[in-house]
Amino acid sequence: MKSKRWIKKATPFFFISPWIIGFLVFTVGPLLFSLVMSFFDWPIMRTPAFSGIANYVEMFTKDAQFYKSLSITLKYAAIFVPLNMVLALLLAMLITQPVKGVKFFRTIYYIPSVISGVAISIIWKWILNGDYGILNYLLSLIGIEGPNWLVDPAWALFAVILASAFGVGVMMLIFYADIKKIPIALYEAAAIDGASPIKQFFKITLPIITPTILFNLVTSIISAFQQLTLVMLLTGGGPLKSTYFYGMFVYDNAFKHHRLGYASANAWVMFIIILLLTMIVFRSSTAWVYYESEPKAKGGGKK
Amino acid sequence: MKMSKKTKIILYAVLSIFAIYFLAPFIYMLFTVFKTEAEAVAYPPSLLPENWLWSNFVDAWNSQEFGTFLLNSLTVTVLTTIGQVFSCSLVAYGFARYHFKGKNVLFTILLATMMIPWEVTMIPQYMQFKIFNWINTLKPLIVPSFFGSAYYIFLMRQFLMGVSKEYEDAARIDGARAFQIYYKIYMPILKPQLILVGVLNMLTVWNDYLGPLIFLQDRSKFTLALGLASFKGVHSTQIIPMLCITVIMIIPPIIIFVAAQKYIVEGTGGSIK
Numbered sequence: 390m391k392s393k394r395w396i397k398k399a400t401p402f403f404f405i406s407p408w409i410i411g412f413l414v415f416t417v418g419p420l421l422f423s424l425v426m427s428f429f430d431w432p433i434m435r436t437p438a439f440s441g442i443a444n445y446v447e448m449f450t451k452d453a454q455f456y457k458s459l460s461i462t463l464k465y466a467a468i469f470v471p472l473n474m475v476l477a478l479l480l481a482m483l484i485t486q487p488v489k490g491v492k493f494f495r496t497i498y499y500i501p502s503v504i505s506g507v508a509i510s511i512i513w514k515w516i517l518n519g520d521y522g523i524l525n526y527l528l529s530l531i532g533i534e535g536p537n538w539l540v541d542p543a544w545a546l547f548a549v550i551l552a553s554a555f556g557v558g559v560m561m562l563i564f565y566a567d568i569k570k571i572p573i574a575l576y577e578a579a580a581i582d583g584a585s586p587i588k589q590f591f592k593i594t595l596p597i598i599t600p601t602i603l604f605n606l607v608t609s610i611i612s613a614f615q616q617l618t619l620v621m622l623l624t625g626g627g628p629l630k631s632t633y634f635y636g637m638f639v640y641d642n643a644f645k646h647h648r649l650g651y652a653s654a655n656a657w658v659m660f661i662i663i664l665l666l667t668m669i670v671f672r673s674s675t676a677w678v679y680y681e682s683e684p685k686a687k688g689g690g691k692k
Numbered sequence: 693m694k695m696s697k698k699t700k701i702i703l704y705a706v707l708s709i710f711a712i713y714f715l716a717p718f719i720y721m722l723f724t725v726f727k728t729e730a731e732a733v734a735y736p737p738s739l740l741p742e743n744w745l746w747s748n749f750v751d752a753w754n755s756q757e758f759g760t761f762l763l764n765s766l767t768v769t770v771l772t773t774i775g776q777v778f779s780c781s782l783v784a785y786g787f788a789r790y791h792f793k794g795k796n797v798l799f800t801i802l803l804a805t806m807m808i809p810w811e812v813t814m815i816p817q818y819m820q821f822k823i824f825n826w827i828n829t830l831k832p833l834i835v836p837s838f839f840g841s842a843y844y845i846f847l848m849r850q851f852l853m854g855v856s857k858e859y860e861d862a863a864r865i866d867g868a869r870a871f872q873i874y875y876k877i878y879m880p881i882l883k884p885q886l887i888l889v890g891v892l893n894m895l896t897v898w899n900d901y902l903g904p905l906i907f908l909q910d911r912s913k914f915t916l917a918l919g920l921a922s923f924k925g926v927h928s929t930q931i932i933p934m935l936c937i938t939v940i941m942i943i944p945p946i947i948i949f950v951a952a953q954k955y956i957v958e959g960t961g962g963s964i965k
Contacts, residue, residue, distance in 0.1 A: 405787060411836060415836050422816035488695065500718075511935070615809050656814075
């Protein structure tokens with residue numbers, strides 16, 4: 390009888406064991422290993438040597454590129470995150486309108502999100518080309534002389550933002566799913582009271598979807614900090630390192646300059662920055678996120 | 693809620709403007725791939741090609757080992773999808789249907805792992821796979837998928853939480869074992885989520901660039917995404933072959949998305965709350 394009880398206790402762990410093993414081998418292991426590496430001088434070929442906090446000291450006091458890449462990434466996030474959120478919400482509002490054919494538009498808006506960053510960057514590189522690109526041609530038709538997007542340091546970041554906005558569909562769909570759930574009776578009652586559609590949006594829709602706004606805000610901050618594929622292929626970090634994002638800085642230190650220890654230190658600093666930003670967002674959320682107050686609302690705080 | 697005709701017209705106009713932004717680049721590309729190289733870089737540009745050169749696709753495809761790249765991409769996509777669907781449903785079932793000590797702590801940890809930036813684990817993972825002697829093989833891209841992925845587990849677990857326990861009790865009375873209950877009763881109920889996770893994984897893996905970039909070295913091991921990205925290194929100035937391969941590369945995800953759209957839209961609705 391004893392063995393049967395043991396089996397009963399072990400069953401749930403049998404089910405979750407793949408994740409536990411994977412978590413230890415592919416997450417905890419590498420995470421700790423990376424932390425250890427960050428205190429070493431660790432070239433790819435030669436033997437590593439313990440160097441204390443030298444990597445961190447170098448990063449903060451000697452490496453100007455660290456601050457440059459960090460500020461470029463912050464600038465990108467500061468423009469991209471709000472822009473993406475507003476665009477996603479606007480599109481979600483559009484495709485929830487009760488008119489024929491909106492599902493067709495929903496499909497179109499989402500399609501760029503299922504396409505590889507490799508393809509997206511090739512397409513945009515070609516559209517934004519300064520010599521024969523279609524965008525500058527179209528601009529010239531209305532009398533605007535387009536900049537040489539990918540060659541002009543003043544415009545390259547904008548080009549990256551334009552290309553990344555192509556993937557707005559994922560967030561749009563999350564907003565869409567949430568807005569769809571709002572009972573129509575709420576709007577009807579508001580309309581009877583004479584509230585305009587704009588007022589309805591600010592008084593009904595927006596407050597109800599604040600938890601989803603929080604979710605999207607956090608995920609888009611995280612993804613903005615990790616943006617790598619697009620810059621690598623679209624601008625290669627250039628021109629003049631004007632789009633040399635933090636992710637590229639880490640990648641190059643590891644796989645181009647073969648300084649694995651230093652790159653690990655870079656990555657950990659980024660991890661901590663992301664954690665801090667997320668914490669700030671969550672802290673602030675108590676002031677602007679409204680959770681349904683009915684007792685059946687489950688897991689309200691955990692998003 | 694009635695809309696005036698004017699409002700409707702404005703609404704369709706705005707909907708169309710955004711549709712143009714998202715679609716125009718693709719449509720323009722679909723015309724361009726049939727042009728000659730000279731036509732493609734001509735200024736001012738033309739919309740339609742003078743002659744429809746279908747041979748562009750054949751030339752582009754034969755210019756490198758794209759057959760091999762495609763095979764590698766398919767291998768990784770199919771195997772990881774099997775791995776994720778199997779492992780994630782197993783884990784999600786464990787979290788949703790059992791009560792055990794430390795469950796909530798473990799589940800919180802699972803959610804927290806979604807916040808770890810890939811940059812942090814990419815370097816030690818590279819070292820790890822080097823020790824395993826897996827660099828320059830497809831294993832680093834495939835094997836981890838058999839141990840589940842936090843987001844997919846979360847999606848399936850949320851769904852299972854809403855399923856009535858009656859099925860299970862009935863089966864248990866009939867003497868079914870734990871694994872049988874999972875496999876015979878919950879897998880069929882979970883079908884929409886299995887499809888959702890399968891499709892999301894297919895799209896992610898097919899499109900992935902950074903994983904193959906770091907773990908693969910020989911061109912014979914490249915995936916389609918990596919092969920396409922390295923194209924410009926080989927043919928620096930030619931735009932047409934690159935666009936041809938781009939078209940070939942984006943067609944499967946679009947077809948899969950359109951076919952499975954229902955699951956993605958519904959799955960998104962269920963996941964957030």
